[in-house]
Amino acid sequence: xxxxxxxxxxICVLIVAGMTAGWLTFNLGLDxxxxxxxxx
Amino acid sequence: MKKAAWGAxxxxxxxxxxxxxxxxxPMFAEGFGGLGKVxxxxxxxxxxxxxAYGSGPLHKFDLYLPADRVRATKLVVYIHAGGFTxxxxxxxxxxxKYFASKGYxxxxxxxxxxxxxxxxxxxxxxxxxRRGVAAIVEAAxxxxxxxxxxxxxxxxxxxxLAMIYAYRDAERAPVPVKAVISxxxxxxxxxxxxxxxxxxxxxxxxxxxGAAFVSxxxxxxxxxxxxxxxxxxxxxxxxxxxxxxTPGAPPTLVAFGALDKVAPFAASTGLLQALDxxxxxxxxxxFPNSGHALNRDPKMSHALEVxxxxxxxxxxxxx
Numbered sequence: 001x002x003x004x005x006x007x008x009x010x011i012c013v014l015i016v017a018g019m020t021a022g023w024l025t026f027n028l029g030l031d032x033x034x035x036x037x038x039x040x
Numbered sequence: 041m042k043k044a045a046w047g048a049x050x051x052x053x054x055x056x057x058x059x060x061x062x063x064x065x066p067m068f069a070e071g072f073g074g075l076g077k078v079x080x081x082x083x084x085x086x087x088x089x090x091x092a093y094g095s096g097p098l099h100k101f102d103l104y105l106p107a108d109r110v111r112a113t114k115l116v117v118y119i120h121a122g123g124f125t126x127x128x129x130x131x132x133x134x135x136x137k138y139f140a141s142k143g144y145x146x147x148x149x150x151x152x153x154x155x156x157x158x159x160x161x162x163x164x165x166x167x168x169x170r171r172g173v174a175a176i177v178e179a180a181x182x183x184x185x186x187x188x189x190x191x192x193x194x195x196x197x198x199x200x201l202a203m204i205y206a207y208r209d210a211e212r213a214p215v216p217v218k219a220v221i222s223x224x225x226x227x228x229x230x231x232x233x234x235x236x237x238x239x240x241x242x243x244x245x246x247x248x249x250g251a252a253f254v255s256x257x258x259x260x261x262x263x264x265x266x267x268x269x270x271x272x273x274x275x276x277x278x279x280x281x282x283x284x285x286t287p288g289a290p291p292t293l294v295a296f297g298a299l300d301k302v303a304p305f306a307a308s309t310g311l312l313q314a315l316d317x318x319x320x321x322x323x324x325x326x327f328p329n330s331g332h333a334l335n336r337d338p339k340m341s342h343a344l345e346v347x348x349x350x351x352x353x354x355x356x357x358x359x
Contacts, residue, residue, distance in 0.1 A: 011050070011053050014050055014053045015054075015057045018053065018057025018061060019058070021061060022064075022065070026061070027336070028331075
């Protein structure tokens with residue numbers, strides 16, 4: 001694999017990982033906000 | 041490009057993607073409880089905020105008054121979420137506007153919140169809700185809205201407080217309580233269901249943690265011995281919707297997230313059995329892919345909105 005293709009693949013993986021992490025953070029954060037620290 | 045520059049670029053790509061992931065999620069998620077946002081305008085009604093019902097800083101409610109005063113003889117009170125430690129009545133502005141847009145007088149209220157430095161507990165909060173509801177009815181009537189029946193609902197902690205009001209305080213309510221709606225509201229604080237304790241508090245650890253939990257929730261000093269003898273259940277009863285149910289309780293609509301880790305669904309399954317046993321009209325919507333925020337099942341959110349409308353239409357109809 002050429003260095004250019006390798007870097008493009010890394011960027012694709014990072015985009016997917018970043019968006020997934022953002023989605024998870026929002027969902028878990030929302031659960032926590034509604035539940036508050038009593039139930040956390 | 042140097043290695044460090046590529047590293048910085050990769051970091052930037054990840055962070056940007058993370059931000060986009062956070063930003064896009066609410067755009068595709070349904071509102072809590074599936075209730076659609078209303079494009080509120082002055083022709084639909086008026087909103088009065090921060091009306092006091094007591095002397096405490098949080099003893100305040102907001103009133104949403106529909107334009108058609110003659111038709112608006114029914115009240116919907118909605119109590120905010122926040123784990124008894126946070127949240128605000130303003131969080132549910134959209135929900136209250138939704139009810140007001142249908143022609144109901146709607147209200148949201150604040151109640152004292154648990155802090156490390158105070159002894160506020162679910163019992164004191166539920167007593168405040170009782171006083172708040174009385175003040176809400178009085179305020180509506182004094183503004184020419186002749187409220188003669190109500191429904192009460194809430195999310196999470198607010199759902200619990202709504203059920204406590206409906207099952208414990210409805211007999212003393214200023215107007216008949218015709219329905220209760222609880223979205224992810226815990227129906228029991230029994231530590232066994234809450235924390236999955238299976239040894240009936242035989243171990244010192246489970247008994248001590250159970251006693252601490254019950255003490256915080258009730259404001260009563262509960263001991264390890266009380267946990268082991270079962271006496272703690274008497275202490276919990278005034279704040280346990282499941283235990284407060286009587287055959288005359290109002291029709292109940294509940295929604296839960298099957299994957300809820302914040303307020304475990306398992307702690308509330310007893311409510312469904314009790315509703316069956318007491319033959320109380322009820323519906324339970326379980327969101328299979330959602331946690332505490334009920335935000336990962338769009339079809340269920342829509343079904344819940346339909347069901348809420350059906351409950352109001354059936355049990356709290358407007359003339």
